[in-house]
Amino acid sequence: MSLGRPFRALWTASAASNLADGVAFISMPLVAASLTDDPRLVAGLATTYALVRLLVALPIGVWVDRIDRRTLLIAANLIRGLVVIALAVSIQLELGTLPVLYAVFAVVGTLESAADNASVSLLPGVVPAKQLDRANGRISAAQLVADEFAGPPLGGLLFAVAAAAPMYLVGGLWVAAGLLALALPVRGLGGPSPELTLRQPVFREALDGARWLAGNRTVGGLALIGALASVGYMLPFSILVLFAADRLNLDAVGYGVILAGSALGGLVGSFTTARFTGWIGYRRTIIASLVTGAAALVALSLTTNAAVAAVLLAVYILHAVVWGICATSLRQRLVPDALRGRVNAASRVLSLLGLALGSALGGLLAVVSLPLPIAVGGGVFVGCAVLAVIVLPHDPAHGRARNG
Structure with a gap:
């Protein structure tokens, strides 16, 4: 039984995003290693990523409930894709620096939190409740294939060709994920929370x-x-x-x-x-x-x-x-x-x-x-x-x- 066209749109966007994640997982540390031989600075990328996701998780959750989730999913993917493409250009022009890479990693971590939360929150509006297990299973399978099998070797292969090559692919895949999410229906997926239109403090x-x-x-x-x-x-x-x-x-x-x-x-x-x-x-x-x-x-x-x-x-x-x-x-x-x-x-x-x-x-x-x-x-x-x-x-x- 088909899960429907809206689910296919969400699944393909998720698959493109996960492939970008898999390529980035191996290629960004390689880029860092090409900019410094200090293992603490290379390892610091993962620390930065983890801290950013922890710090922004709660505010991101508020914004997922405040604004249209389809729009947030599209914007988060498009922006992080364009940011990484800008990084690729800087690397190709030999203008890339470690602080720039750290800043990009922080932006990517923030926007990944937004895209992930928005996607999970959208799914109940895309498929019937009785099909949620099946839908989540299909998304999980795509994530495993992209993150574990396809992404890392592809990222390593492209880096061997040119340091900027995997960054162009990562950015392009995230842009593609944003464009694919445009196929989601504009209405019927749940909307902004009515009580949040008063714009109380984010912490509250x-x-x-x-x-x-x-x-x-x-x-x-x-x-x-x-x-x-x-x-x-x-x-x-x-x-x-x-x-x-x-x-x-x-x-x-x-x-x-x-x-x-x-x-x-x-x-x-x-x-x-x-x-x-x-x-x-x-x-x-x-x-x-x-x-x-x-x-x-x-x-x-x-x-x-x-x-x-x-x-x-x-x-x-x-x-x-x-x-x-x-x-x-x-x-x-x-x-x-x-x-x-x-x-x-x-x-x-x-x-x-x-x-x-x-x-x-x-x-x-x-x-x-x-x-x-x-x-x-x-x-x-x-x-x-x-x-x-x-x-x-x-x-x-x-x-x-x-x-x-």
Whole structure:
């Protein structure tokens, strides 16, 4: 069954944007490395990106609820595309500098937050509620293919040709994403929140979303699970490259291969989640996925076989995709349209904080033993599963879209 023309427009825009993300992921650090040999300045790009996304998440959520989301999605993609094309021109003319690259990264991080939130908030107006799992699965599959398989090698290949080449492609893809989003219908996708026309202070409006999240057991519970799951995710992945070298005896190529292979598990999850939720419901699907993630990490911490590790990582990514689709679909179903941007933002802040905490803890635990953060990550996911048993009702999809 087709998901309809509006969904195809949103999907193609998302696919173009995700391919740009995949190319940028590998090419921007390469550009930084061509401008400086200081590893702190190269690594600082990722830090800047993470901090910017954390700082702008709540204000962006307000603007997603304040203005037309279709317009915001189009503008965010067009502007970041043009900014990156300007960067490409400066690199080609040998005028690019590290401060310019940092500034572009900050702009891209801000606009990516806006585009992502707007896209997630638009989807419930594009497809029927019963098709949200399937639609989110298709978007997730495109993201995995673009981010994990197509984007990074393409970015590396283009950089080998010319430093500016991948930047031109990234900028062009984001511009294309903005133009593709023009095919979305102008009306019928939800609009600006009526109560926000009074233009209260941004901070106060952002707090409205956080209060709603805290007061809704299901959506608030999902946000807490998401924050804890982010800790569990970063515990192993912050040191996985060291684990792969020390315990699995893999070189850089082998490490890349098992990471690419793990994305195959995510693709399986993208196309099967809707069936799982249809068969056993959201609550059981979420609990089963979290238990699966826990088991995969605990087993990974015990193995020294690279082939076994590759399979376990694929199982882990499968769980992560299934959990992510379920959480996103439930939030889209249960959060009132007028609050969707702000609730998405508040949930995102909790996840970003969890990622930062998990990364720091992973490094500390790895000093004791490299398998330890991976095993602890498995324990964290056991806690997530227990929390899901406690906070999720037996039929979360039919909860009321209000506090209580």
